[in-house]
Amino acid sequence: MAINIPTTQEIIDGFKANIQSRVNQTIPALAKSFGNVISTAMGLSYTSLFKYGAERSLQNLALTSTGIDLDRIGQEYDVFRTAAESAVVEIDIQIGIGGTVGPQIDFVADTNRRRYRPTETVSGTGAVTQVRVSAIIPGADGNLQVGDTLTIGIPAPDVGTTATVSTVVNVGADRETDDDYRRRVLGEIRTVGGAGTP
Helix, strand or coil: CCCCCCCHHHHHHHHHHHHHHHHCCCCCCCCCCHHHHHHHHHHHHHHHHHHHHHHHHHCCCCCCCCHHHHHHHHHHCCCCCCCCECCEEEEEEEECCCCEECCCCCEEECCCCCEEEECCCEECCCEEEEEEEEECCCCHHHCCCCCCEEEECCCCCCECCEEEEEEEEECCECCCCHHHHHHHHHHHHHHCCCCCCC
């Protein structure tokens, strides 16, 4: 069932007609007449209320809700939206004997310009060392391929300035979309029944 919202002009005309019938006279066409001003002000207010009411009523149903309202409906049925995941890769970087690489150091990927941080502190051995780094911003945009290069954000003592991806540990994923999440919520709602319904 569609929600029909009257236009602002229809609401204003309705207020004018109501005022005219109450005072039993026709409001003059003068633009600044009291009836016109009151009707216009009320019409604009009521248009906003109509639109707000229509939007809120759509957000009460799993079939038409979006965003946080859909999340609330899903939580009532213990169905939760899949969160975004960060890409995690292992990089090869030259670290000297006195150098360390830890969560305070940022790396910037040359391909996607995303920032990555080590998940733990690694001390140097004077050779190429593997360091596990995770994308700071979760999502599929942070995914890297083996062989991609990263540049250290702020140079650190006894640490090389560039690194190369050697292993993809975890592929980043975006947050579940409203459409995909709605399908799961509706599936759960439709299976919740009674009277022996499986």
